[in-house]
Structure formats: structure tokens, C-alpha cells
Amino acid sequence: MRRMVIALFFCCLVGCRDQTDAARQNTAPGNSAGTTISFLEQQKRLFHEIDHTSIFQGCQDLMRLRREGRLSASTYYCDDPGAKLGELPERIRTLQPTAVRVDELMVRMSFLSEDGVQFLQCMSNEFGEPLASDGETKGFGFRTEPFAMDQLSGTESLDHLNATYKHFELSLIPGLTYQVFDDSPRTLAEMKQNDEQSNTMFAFMWRTMNELAVKKQRLLYRTDHHALLEACREVLKHFHEGTFSTDKIDITPPEFLENAKRIDKEEYAGDLKQIPAIILGLEPVYLWLSDNRVTVALIGGLDHAGIHAYLKDAEAEPQDDDMELIPGLRYYDDGLAEDGEGYKDYLKSLEQEAIPPIDWRRKQMNLPLPARK
Numbered sequence: 001m002r003r004m005v006i007a008l009f010f011c012c013l014v015g016c017r018d019q020t021d022a023a024r025q026n027t028a029p030g031n032s033a034g035t036t037i038s039f040l041e042q043q044k045r046l047f048h049e050i051d052h053t054s055i056f057q058g059c060q061d062l063m064r065l066r067r068e069g070r071l072s073a074s075t076y077y078c079d080d081p082g083a084k085l086g087e088l089p090e091r092i093r094t095l096q097p098t099a100v101r102v103d104e105l106m107v108r109m110s111f112l113s114e115d116g117v118q119f120l121q122c123m124s125n126e127f128g129e130p131l132a133s134d135g136e137t138k139g140f141g142f143r144t145e146p147f148a149m150d151q152l153s154g155t156e157s158l159d160h161l162n163a164t165y166k167h168f169e170l171s172l173i174p175g176l177t178y179q180v181f182d183d184s185p186r187t188l189a190e191m192k193q194n195d196e197q198s199n200t201m202f203a204f205m206w207r208t209m210n211e212l213a214v215k216k217q218r219l220l221y222r223t224d225h226h227a228l229l230e231a232c233r234e235v236l237k238h239f240h241e242g243t244f245s246t247d248k249i250d251i252t253p254p255e256f257l258e259n260a261k262r263i264d265k266e267e268y269a270g271d272l273k274q275i276p277a278i279i280l281g282l283e284p285v286y287l288w289l290s291d292n293r294v295t296v297a298l299i300g301g302l303d304h305a306g307i308h309a310y311l312k313d314a315e316a317e318p319q320d321d322d323m324e325l326i327p328g329l330r331y332y333d334d335g336l337a338e339d340g341e342g343y344k345d346y347l348k349s350l351e352q353e354a355i356p357p358i359d360w361r362r363k364q365m366n367l368p369l370p371a372r373k
Helices: 002-011 021-026 039-049 052-067 158-164 188-221 225-240 265-273 334-339 341-349 357-364
Strands: 075-077 099-102 106-113 116-123 139-144 147-152 167-173 176-180 248-250 286-289 293-299 305-310 322-326 329-333
Touching: 039 106, 039 116, 039 158, 052 099, 052 106, 052 116, 052 167, 052 176, 075 188, 099 188, 106 188, 139 158, 188 293, 188 305, 188 329, 225 286, 225 293, 225 305, 225 322, 225 329, 248 265, 329 334, 334 341, 341 357
Parallel strands: none
Antiparallel strands: 075 099, 099 106, 106 116, 116 176, 139 147, 139 167, 167 176, 248 286, 286 293, 293 305, 305 329, 322 329
């Protein structure tokens, strides 16, 4: 699940316009968003003229208000009514950002100039203060000609950074990062459109996390594992007989099936009839068949969880990301590889309550659960 959260955060990142340092200097300041400061002036201000510790604390206040359900929105723009902007802590308002996006674990401030856009990103200290980067590396930058990724020490001049990298990130202090991207909204209207898409993605993420907790609870504690293994071996028998149309069967929700143009509905219906109800009752996203095992996936893509059911018990070899349910049937989960024994404690807790890992961790630390809409 950690991978899902990180990936979706990065999916919501947007970059800046691809312009050279000289082009930025030659562009007149001011734009439709009402900013009156050029890219380079704004950059100098963000790096050298603001109190980074104070801004970090202001962002923590803002995330706390979000978790407490005391904010009217997740995004704030420079042209919003004063009453709405008044919800932002004063130390954030004084920066005059073009946009502020607030989530439970992150605040992202955008600064749009006519000649580019740049960002400050702040991570939550809800689970502990952010740690300083290991060694001398404080960020990274991407060069395009030739392409390369360089580690940055934080001692580089702004002139060097702007001339060398189309995209770079630097930690200003632990938990507060400066970012520039090479492909970002050029207007406030485009920024708002991107944020609408981000809101949809984040809503999907939280919904998926809750649904996945229920799926895991059902699989681990509400399912007869011996009957499940027998059903999976029945599926493998049909596969060896050549009665499936494919070795990977994507399970399409009925509400999407009618308009799914790339699915041969007759073949799909034939495949589905050969999958026992105990497997379909797990609400898998796909089945993957091979000679000696079938994988029943509860989720795939940004996160992974499900079961591997083997034709023979002896073929079920342990992996870093799985654990045995019964001989021949193993449960796999990215969390097992990422957090090991600690994550097993979370999985045990699902027997009593189906909640996402992040909320379980909050309960373990006696932290309040967020007020989600």
C-alpha cells in the first residue's frame, strides 16, 4: 500500500515550462493568475528569503486541520474568496502561492509566474519528524542532453541548477522540498483542471484502500482456505485441459462489461463459468494461470495482494512478500516485503476490524483518525 500512496502522490505532481534561464529573464513578469514576480525572483525568495521552519510548521497546522475536517476544501487558489483563503494559516498566506493542495500527509504549494512554475512540497510529521537525507545527498536533478540523473548536494548555485536541469528537487529542510518540473500547467485555469483530476485520483485511492482492507479480511478470516485451494486446483485442471481462452483472465465489473470494446464477451463468459464461486466471491481483479499455480489477485498495478495456489504442496516455496495460509496456498502482499513482521501484526488485526494500514498505525499510536468525507 505504501507504493500506491507514493505513486499516486507522484501522479499528482506537475512540472514547469521548458524554458532556459535566459528565456525566463527576458519574459515580462505578471500573468493571468495575478502574480507580479518573475520565476527567478520567486525562486530566490523560496530558497533564501523565507523561514523554511516556519513554513514547515504552517503546513503541519494545515494538514492537522484537514485531518480534523475543519477545512472546506482540499485546494485553494489565489483568486478564491477571502473567506476561503482565510482558512489557510497566515504563514502560508504570506507566501502568496498560486495554489495550495492539502492532503492528510502532504501540502503542495504552487507558484506560477508568466515564465514558469515551481513548487514547495511539505510532508506530514504525524508519525514522527522527517529525517535528514543520508550522506551528502539532498536531492536530484535530470539532465536531458545527454540524459542523466545527478545527485545534488544542496551547495549548487541556482544559476547552475537552472542551466543544467530541466527538472530538479532539493530538500530545503527535512520534510520541505523545492521542486521544478519540465512540463506543467501554464495558466491558473490549467492548474485547476489538473487539480480536479488529482482530486478524483485521491478519492479513488482512499476508496480502494478501504475496499482492499475488506477484501483482505474476507480472504484471510472469512474464507475456507482448504475449499479455496481445492477450487484453485480445479481451475488449474481446466487450464491444463485447454478450456480457458487465455492464461490471464481480467475480471471486469458488470457495470463496465457492456461498454468494454476490447473484450470478447462470449469468450469472457465462457472463462468466467469455469471459475468457482468461492474464487469470484473474493472479488479478484484477475486470475493468472500457469502450469503449476494460479494467482488470484485482489489488487494489481500500484499495489499487489492476493494468493498463489499451487498444484502440489511441495511447489509452494516461501517468498519475501508472502506467507503460508495452508500447505499449497500462500498469501502475498507488498506490505510483507516492505514492513515484514510489523505488517503481519496489521494483517492479524483485520480479523477484528477492516481498516487501511495507515489508520491501523494511527490507532497503534493513539492518534485520531481523519474525518474523511
